[in-house]
Amino acid sequence: MGRAPSTSGSSLELFDIDLDRAMELIKKSGAKIVGIQVPEGLKRMASEVAKEIVEKTGAEVIVSGDPCYGACDVDLDLCRVADLVIHIGHSEMLEGDPLLDKIVYIEARMKADVKETVEKATDILSARRVGVVTTVQHVHKLDDIVEVLEKSGIEAVVRTGGKRTRYLGQVLGCNYEAARDLDVDEYVFVGTGQFHPLGVALASGKKVVAADPVTGNVSVIDTTPMLKRRYGAIARALDAEKVAVLVSKKPGQKRADLARKMAALGEEHGKEMVLVYLDRVEPEVLINLGVNAAVCTACPRIALDDQAKYPVPILTPPEFEILLGVRRGDYPLDEIE
Amino acid sequence: MGRAPSTSGSSLELFDIDLDRAMELIKKSGAKIVGIQVPEGLKRMASEVAKEIVEKTGAEVIVSGDPCYGACDVDLDLCRVADLVIHIGHSEMLEGDPLLDKIVYIEARMKADVKETVEKATDILSARRVGVVTTVQHVHKLDDIVEVLEKSGIEAVVRTGGKRTRYLGQVLGCNYEAARDLDVDEYVFVGTGQFHPLGVALASGKKVVAADPVTGNVSVIDTTPMLKRRYGAIARALDAEKVAVLVSKKPGQKRADLARKMAALGEEHGKEMVLVYLDRVEPEVLINLGVNAAVCTACPRIALDDQAKYPVPILTPPEFEILLGVRRGDYPLDEIE
Numbered sequence: 001m002g003r004a005p006s007t008s009g010s011s012l013e014l015f016d017i018d019l020d021r022a023m024e025l026i027k028k029s030g031a032k033i034v035g036i037q038v039p040e041g042l043k044r045m046a047s048e049v050a051k052e053i054v055e056k057t058g059a060e061v062i063v064s065g066d067p068c069y070g071a072c073d074v075d076l077d078l079c080r081v082a083d084l085v086i087h088i089g090h091s092e093m094l095e096g097d098p099l100l101d102k103i104v105y106i107e108a109r110m111k112a113d114v115k116e117t118v119e120k121a122t123d124i125l126s127a128r129r130v131g132v133v134t135t136v137q138h139v140h141k142l143d144d145i146v147e148v149l150e151k152s153g154i155e156a157v158v159r160t161g162g163k164r165t166r167y168l169g170q171v172l173g174c175n176y177e178a179a180r181d182l183d184v185d186e187y188v189f190v191g192t193g194q195f196h197p198l199g200v201a202l203a204s205g206k207k208v209v210a211a212d213p214v215t216g217n218v219s220v221i222d223t224t225p226m227l228k229r230r231y232g233a234i235a236r237a238l239d240a241e242k243v244a245v246l247v248s249k250k251p252g253q254k255r256a257d258l259a260r261k262m263a264a265l266g267e268e269h270g271k272e273m274v275l276v277y278l279d280r281v282e283p284e285v286l287i288n289l290g291v292n293a294a295v296c297t298a299c300p301r302i303a304l305d306d307q308a309k310y311p312v313p314i315l316t317p318p319e320f321e322i323l324l325g326v327r328r329g330d331y332p333l334d335e336i337e
Numbered sequence: 338m339g340r341a342p343s344t345s346g347s348s349l350e351l352f353d354i355d356l357d358r359a360m361e362l363i364k365k366s367g368a369k370i371v372g373i374q375v376p377e378g379l380k381r382m383a384s385e386v387a388k389e390i391v392e393k394t395g396a397e398v399i400v401s402g403d404p405c406y407g408a409c410d411v412d413l414d415l416c417r418v419a420d421l422v423i424h425i426g427h428s429e430m431l432e433g434d435p436l437l438d439k440i441v442y443i444e445a446r447m448k449a450d451v452k453e454t455v456e457k458a459t460d461i462l463s464a465r466r467v468g469v470v471t472t473v474q475h476v477h478k479l480d481d482i483v484e485v486l487e488k489s490g491i492e493a494v495v496r497t498g499g500k501r502t503r504y505l506g507q508v509l510g511c512n513y514e515a516a517r518d519l520d521v522d523e524y525v526f527v528g529t530g531q532f533h534p535l536g537v538a539l540a541s542g543k544k545v546v547a548a549d550p551v552t553g554n555v556s557v558i559d560t561t562p563m564l565k566r567r568y569g570a571i572a573r574a575l576d577a578e579k580v581a582v583l584v585s586k587k588p589g590q591k592r593a594d595l596a597r598k599m600a601a602l603g604e605e606h607g608k609e610m611v612l613v614y615l616d617r618v619e620p621e622v623l624i625n626l627g628v629n630a631a632v633c634t635a636c637p638r639i640a641l642d643d644q645a646k647y648p649v650p651i652l653t654p655p656e657f658e659i660l661l662g663v664r665r666g667d668y669p670l671d672e673i674e
Contacts, residue, residue, distance in 0.1 A: 035614070043625035047579060047611040060597075065583065065615030065622045077586045078614055081593070242384060246402065249414045256418070260397075274384045277372070277415055278402030279616065285402045288380035 014214070015042070015108040015137075019049060022086045025104050026057045035082030035102075037064040037075045039089045042108060049086070059083075067280075069299065072164075072174070072252025072336075074103055091136045091166040094252050110137040112213040114190055115148050120218045121211040122152040127185040129155045132169050133178050133200055134190040138213065139167040145190055157184050162337060164252070171196055173301050174336040176203035189221075195305055197221045202333040227331055229307065234323050237313040240292035242272045246314075248298030249279045255297040255317075255336065262295045262317050269324045283310050295320045300334040351551070352379070352426075352445040352474075356386060359423045362441050363394045372419030372439075374401040374412045376426045379445060386423070396420075404617075406636065409501075409511070409589025409673075411440055428473045428503040431589050447474040449550040451527055452485050457555045458548040459489040464522040466492045469506050470515050470537055471527040475550065476504040482527055494519050499674060501589070508533055510638050511673040513540035526558075532642055534558045539670040564668055566644065571660050574650040577629035579609045583651075585635030586616045592634040592654075592673065599632045599654050606661045620647050632657045637671040 026034055034053055038046050050061040062082060064075040071090035079085050079099040089108040094100055132145055146156040161170040162177035171178050171189075179187055179200040186207045189197040197210035201221045208221040237243075243266055247259040259275060266273040276294075278285065281302050286294055294314045296303050303314040316334035321327035363371055371390055375383050387398040399419060401412040408427035416422050416436040426445040431437055469482055483493040495506040499514035508515050508526075516524055516537040523544045526534040534547035538558045545558040574580075580603055584596040596612060603610040613631075615622065618639050623631055631651045633639050640651040653671035658664035 040621070040625050043622070044627045046626060047609070047628070050611055051609070060612070062584070062612045062614045063626070065581075065613035065626070066586075066617070067619075067621075075614075077616075081614065244402075247399070249403075272384070272388070274387055275397070275399045276402035277399045277412075277418065279414075280403070282404075284377070284404075285380070288377050289383060289400070289402070290381045291384070 014110055014112065016111055017088060017108050018106055022104060022106050023056050026053060026059060026084060029084050031059055031083035033082045034059045034061050035064060035078040035085035036061060037068055037078060037085060037087045039068045042089055073250045076251055093164045097251060107136055109140050114138060114141045114144050114213045117211040117213045117216055117218060118145050118148040118190060121188050121209045122154060124209055124218060124220060125154060125186055125188060129157060129184045131179060131182040131184040131187040132156050132158045133171045133187055134169055135196060136170055138190050139170055142169055157182050171200060174299060176200055176335060179204045195301060198223060198226055199333060202331060230319060233307055233313040233315060234319050237293035237315055237323055242291045244274050244276045244286065244289055244291040244294040246281055246294055246296045246298055247275060247277050249277060253298040258317055259297045262320055265324060286310060286312050351447055353448055354425060354445050355443055359441060359443050360393050363390060363396060363421060366421050368396055368420035370419045371396045371398050372401060372415040372422035373398060374405055374415060374422060374424045376405045379426055410587045413588055430501045434588060444473055446477050451475060451478045451481050451550040454548040454550045454553055454555060455482050455485040455527060458525050458546045459491060461546055461555060461557060462491060462523055462525060466494060466521045468516060468519040468521040468524040469493050469495045470508045470524055471506055472533060473507055475527050476507055479506055494521050508537060511636060513537055513672060516541045532638060535560060535563055536670060539668060567656060570644055570650040570652060571656050574630035574652055574660055579628045581611050581613045581623065581626055581628040581631040583618055583631055583633045583635055584612060584614050586614060590635040595654055596634040599657055602661060623647060623649050
């Protein structure tokens with residue numbers, strides 16, 4: 001299954017989703033077949049949205065039934081059979097394939113107030129200049145975040161993110177450019193879960209305070225447990241003779257050139273390497289292929305978040321370079337540009 | 338995951354696989370990138386075959402890492418990135434898409450002797466004229482089967498299968514044409530598992546003796562438990578208000594027109610129907626979509642073999658017609674022509 005879907009567990013009432021815009025675009029396009037793709041946590045809305053589209057536009061609607069992990073994971077097969085695809089919950093990321101032109105991105109903006117939680121975060125921020133980062137679900141609250149920080153006498157610094165992002169201060173599970181090269185000593189991350197703020201801490205090397213507007217929890221991120229786990233995985237993969245290099249079919253996770261580079265590097269160092277092309281990284285495939293380890297060039301979270309469910313160590317490409325001894329220095333976070 | 342992979346549990350030593358033919362075709366084609374697709378039970382051979390192709394032809398090799406359930410489930414994404422794809426373990430089935438022209442089918446022929454088991458089967462066959470059916474793994478043993486039957490004074494009758502098959506007497510999990518309209522009173526099925534002989538019994542309405550050359554077991558097929566389960570599923574789906582119609586992305590399981598027909602039929606009968614396009618039928622998607630039942634137009638085995646793992650009743654299209662009251666008579670087996 002790869003990793004847990006991106007908004008899993010969130011309920012529909014938590015989000016503002018601009019469906020009127022979707023309806024207008026469908027009518028304007030004259031689409032006869034409309035596809036809908038939503039992440040798992042919002043999937044329950046799919047049939048309601050489908051019904052509304054049928055009633056308001058007369059188009060036939062087809063819902064994507066495969067899990068969706070982000071804008072990196074747009075359903076190109078659905079694009080092949082539909083005239084227009086409504087992709088709900090993520091900001092636009094990809095370009096290049098003409099099929100992508102069929103997609104309309106309708107973001108899901110979390111209604112949750114951020115002010116109270118950021119206020120709490122100021123108690124454990126010690127710097128006077130703080131970098132602000134968040135995810136697409138909260139980017140529309142950036143002004144609120146900055147306002148609370150500045151009221152507490154903290155200067156908020158925000159920068160543009162990587163090419164895969166659309167908003168100031170936006171980070172992704174695979175991209176932390178918005179948390180780099182800022183002249184600050186600390187970061188505040190506003191959003192849910194531990195993965196993104198861990199990424200911010202590893203990418204920036206700075207103290208990160210995570211403020212979760214849904215639970216109201218505020219915490220200082222400790223990277224040590226994850227680093228221990230990752231160096232443990234690298235150590236366990238040291239003796240692996242046969243290593244799979246996983247290449248994703250998902251349009252925004254497909255790093256074929258990087259995979260070829262890893263395969264060549266492994267062969268140079270005496271490993272037997274096999275290139276594997278797949279949609280979802282499942283534990284079974286690694287068992288059935290009979291490999292002792294894998295290098296995953298798909299979503300970095302597969303290795304970093306989900307190692308426990310796999311029967312063999314799964315390394316990110318820079319971790320594999322550490323294993324081979326061709327990379328040294330601080331722990332290298334795998335990011336997709 | 339859909340259902341259990343087609344040759345799961347089989348070990349490589351059980352099969353004859355003509356890899357020399359694959360090597361010749363690769364060399365002749367001048368392919369620079371060669372894809373390999375194998376069912377799960379044979380996946381362990383993938384890296385060995387990959388190595389051999391690299392050594393003998395110099396091509397780059399990419400292995401399909403997604404589960405493979407049959408020739409209906411060829412990896413078109415792999416065809417998009419490879420110059421030639423070696424599909425191991427199934428006989429050719431599909432045509433139409435130009436991507437399919439890249440595929441070379443290398444069948445896996447089971448070495449197991451069939452004579453002894455068919456001999457055993459003659460003890461429980463009572464008819465003097467018997468229809469013979471088998472799967473692609475044993476079709477090369479058809480002469481042996483016929484010889485044993487005729488030695489016991491039984492006339493063996495064999496006919497061509499459906500369009501999706503390639504050999505006399507060949508049945509598929511989704512097609513039993515080779516077991517129809519024969520002037521016989523009984524059938525002997527040679528092969529592994531219970532699903533195919535159950536299909537033969539339902540399709541023919543005749544007594545079926547299953548002879549498994551791997552285990553050596555011989556048994557008379559009883560369709561009652563399966564029919565009870567299926568009518569039970571239909572009964573449980575009677576009150577379903579919201580029903581998903583599942584359409585497979587797999588090239589040989591995509592029955593979009595049938596799905597549209599089922600959706601229209603359901604709507605006419607007051608059900609809320611939602612068309613769902615997906616690669617694998619997972620229990621989670623049905624929960625997340627919030628449907629009370631599903632009509633599966635993908636592989637018939639998903640409903641018939643795997644119902645237990647799904648949270649809601651999954652019906653085949655003809656079963657859904659029974660539910661709606663638009664079909665009567667004997668239990669209608671879902672087949673793909």
